[in-house]
Amino acid sequence: MKPINEISSVLTPLDRKNVDTDQIISKEFLKRIERTGFGEFLFYHWRFNADGTPNKDFVLNDPRFQHSEILVAQENFGCGSSREHAPWAILDYGFRVVIAPSYADIFYNNCVKNGILPIRLEEAEVAVLLEKGKQSPYRLDVDLKNQTVTAEDGVSYSFDIDPYWKEMLLNGWDEIALTIQYDSYIQAYEEKMQQAQ
Amino acid sequence: MAKTIIEKIWEQHIVFEEPGKPDLLYIDLHLLHEVTSPQAFEGLRLNGRKVRRPDLCFATMDHNVPTRNRSVIKDPISRKQIKTLQENCDEFGVPLAGINHPDQGIVHVIGPELGLTQPGKTIVCGDSHTSTHGAFGALAFGIGTSEVEHVLSTQTLWQSKPKTMEIRIDGELGFGVSAKDVILAVISKFGVDMGTGHIIEYTGEAIRNLSMEERMTICNMSIEAGARAGLVSPDETTVEYLRGRRNVPEGEAFEKEAGRWLALATDEGASYDVSHTIHADDISPFVTWGTNPSMGSGIAESVPKAADYDKQEDKDALRQALAYMQLEEGAPLSSIAIQHVFIGSCTNARLSDLRAASEIVKGRTVHPSVTAIVVPGSETVKRAAEAEGLDQVFLQAGFEWRETGCSMCLAMNEDAVPAGERCASTSNRNFEGRQGAGSMTHLVSPVMAAAAAIEGHLTDVRNYMKEPVPSA
Numbered sequence: 201m202k203p204i205n206e207i208s209s210v211l212t213p214l215d216r217k218n219v220d221t222d223q224i225i226s227k228e229f230l231k232r233i234e235r236t237g238f239g240e241f242l243f244y245h246w247r248f249n250a251d252g253t254p255n256k257d258f259v260l261n262d263p264r265f266q267h268s269e270i271l272v273a274q275e276n277f278g279c280g281s282s283r284e285h286a287p288w289a290i291l292d293y294g295f296r297v298v299i300a301p302s303y304a305d306i307f308y309n310n311c312v313k314n315g316i317l318p319i320r321l322e323e324a325e326v327a328v329l330l331e332k333g334k335q336s337p338y339r340l341d342v343d344l345k346n347q348t349v350t351a352e353d354g355v356s357y358s359f360d361i362d363p364y365w366k367e368m369l370l371n372g373w374d375e376i377a378l379t380i381q382y383d384s385y386i387q388a389y390e391e392k393m394q395q396a397q
Numbered sequence: 398m399a400k401t402i403i404e405k406i407w408e409q410h411i412v413f414e415e416p417g418k419p420d421l422l423y424i425d426l427h428l429l430h431e432v433t434s435p436q437a438f439e440g441l442r443l444n445g446r447k448v449r450r451p452d453l454c455f456a457t458m459d460h461n462v463p464t465r466n467r468s469v470i471k472d473p474i475s476r477k478q479i480k481t482l483q484e485n486c487d488e489f490g491v492p493l494a495g496i497n498h499p500d501q502g503i504v505h506v507i508g509p510e511l512g513l514t515q516p517g518k519t520i521v522c523g524d525s526h527t528s529t530h531g532a533f534g535a536l537a538f539g540i541g542t543s544e545v546e547h548v549l550s551t552q553t554l555w556q557s558k559p560k561t562m563e564i565r566i567d568g569e570l571g572f573g574v575s576a577k578d579v580i581l582a583v584i585s586k587f588g589v590d591m592g593t594g595h596i597i598e599y600t601g602e603a604i605r606n607l608s609m610e611e612r613m614t615i616c617n618m619s620i621e622a623g624a625r626a627g628l629v630s631p632d633e634t635t636v637e638y639l640r641g642r643r644n645v646p647e648g649e650a651f652e653k654e655a656g657r658w659l660a661l662a663t664d665e666g667a668s669y670d671v672s673h674t675i676h677a678d679d680i681s682p683f684v685t686w687g688t689n690p691s692m693g694s695g696i697a698e699s700v701p702k703a704a705d706y707d708k709q710e711d712k713d714a715l716r717q718a719l720a721y722m723q724l725e726e727g728a729p730l731s732s733i734a735i736q737h738v739f740i741g742s743c744t745n746a747r748l749s750d751l752r753a754a755s756e757i758v759k760g761r762t763v764h765p766s767v768t769a770i771v772v773p774g775s776e777t778v779k780r781a782a783e784a785e786g787l788d789q790v791f792l793q794a795g796f797e798w799r800e801t802g803c804s805m806c807l808a809m810n811e812d813a814v815p816a817g818e819r820c821a822s823t824s825n826r827n828f829e830g831r832q833g834a835g836s837m838t839h840l841v842s843p844v845m846a847a848a849a850a851i852e853g854h855l856t857d858v859r860n861y862m863k864e865p866v867p868s869a
Contacts, residue, residue, distance in 0.1 A: 218590070274710065279689075376444070386421075
């Protein structure tokens with residue numbers, strides 16, 4: 201996966217809570233057997249009207265937020281289905297960072313395994329970002345190494361991240377290759393279990 | 398020190414631990430289906446890796462399969478996904494219950510049926526409803542496709558130890574109240590993210606009195622409360638369900654295993670990070686009116702009003718949900734007309750669900766404005782139901798009796814609710830468009846779905862049931 205450290209971009213304000221992965225990527229697009237090509241279907245039923253024309257009221261269709269790499273939403277982002285097609289769609293569309301007060305557990309894991317940085321900020325902080333981001337394009341500098349988000353007006357926030365996931369994201373490591381280095385432990389566990397039977 | 402079952406299973410599965418890192422956990426059973434596995438197998442191929450323990454994997458096809466005519470998969474992309482799973486299983490030696498196999502069914506229905514699901518196991522699947530298997534006292538959770546690939550390759554996962562949460566249901570469930578009502582009531586009371594970062598253990602008298610199939614319904618929807626997993630400590634009900642099943646030991650070996658299972662139960666005096674209690678008396682037959690599973694109420698109630706909520710964001714969420722659901726604030730729930738009924742899914746498509754629904758349906762007729770389908774959870778369930786004549790009860794009432802699969806729960810196959818139409822559904826998610834673009838879902842129990850099919854609108858199933866006379 202692609203390493204991630206510093207991202208500078210205007211934010212896209214998605215002012216909703218409990219955004220589920222069915223909305224992020226709808227089931228009719230889950231049939232592809234590749235990891236790529238999902239971006240055009242991101243938030244499909246919010247982005248497009250029933251006749252296929254863009255829904256002008258939806259934030260992703262707002263020309264001010266084109267090429268944004270930072271998606272900001274309310275709490276419990278990514279709830280519901282475990283489909284990894286959701287982060288694949290977010291990444292393929294062009295986002296590298298999501299900011300929200302909280303995430304569903306499986307979605308969070310799926311993000312960090314795909315080089316997407318999911319940042320948790322306080323609810324009040326996210327509310328400020330959403331408000332400012334809706335008023336006018338609002339640029340953020342995200343710095344994973346220092347665990348900070350700095351806005352264009354100088355306001356700065358710090359965030360927590362598990363050091364394990366941080367290393368993975370900074371280096372873009374293949375987790376399976378890392379785990380294979382623990383093969384002797386896995387073998388020992390399997391032998392112990394076999395003897396116990 | 399007294400321990401919860403969650404801590405016991407976790408500790409037994411640690412392959413490697415180091416401060417400041419997640420634990421490396423061993424996985425005992427890996428279930429696979431056609432939608433979330435192709436990219437994982439492709440990843441193995443690209444890196445020249447193999448499946449470490451194909452004997453600990455089991456695959457089936459459920460999300461995409463047609464429920465009318467098995468031999469015709471109209472959508473070429475669905476067909477390709479199903480064919481791809483067949484090829485991957487052949488190539489990597491993974492056991493598969495394919496589309497025409499007698500064991501085929503929804504992955505979370507067949508695991509327990511085949512005795513693959515057992516107490517104390519760590520079980521994963523690229524599907525959030527893997528929590529279902531927790532009913533057996535297993536630590537079972539949904540994973541993404543990268544994690545599927547990781548488990549295929551290493552039979553392990555890096556996992557940070559979650560917090561523990563007890564949901565205690567005291568007392569006895571009332572007349573007409575089913576397991577589905579219990580879990581919908583829990584999620585409604587505590588919210589869709591109450592369980593984030595936690596594993597839930599369901600305890601209390603009401604849970605103890607449930608059958609294994611009812612416990613599966615409850616654990617199934619743990620993910621709808623945001624929990625990674627939900628489980629019930631094993632007891633005699635668990636042991637008796639598993640006795641004689643394929644893939645469990647026989648004779649003395651079974652008794653020994655059963656003793657080990659029972660010892661996993663949470664110790665007296667063990668503590669949880671969080672505990673919640675609900676009294677069974679406070680739970681009535683439930684329906685959802687909104688666009689997530691916490692947006693529900695007892696059938697006798699009405700759609701909430703924005704004025705009922707204090708926080709602006711909750712008022713906004715209500716308005717967004719009602720706009721999608723085409724419902725007015727304050728409308729009585731029993732006035733909501735439905736056009737579709739779906740009895741199926743990994744939540745409520747087991748034999749006991751079909752039996753309960755058939756009792757309501759027997760001798761009655763589906764309302765003329767309703768299309769109602771029954772999709773059994775597995776081939777095994779279907780055969781057993783047909784042996785009892787349940788198919789005839791449903792067919793005579795005007796239901797369609799279909800082949801097995803996930804079907805209208807997520808409408809990845811051709812079973813979809815049309816835009817602007819409403820479905821009373823025994824499934825687990827009422828998200829926008831879940832059952833088809835523009836469709837509206839009301840989650841209910843199997844008996845509530847059956848009663849709605851007959852009335853043509855949401856209704857209190859207790860009016861269709863005879864209250865048992867208390868024995869002297």
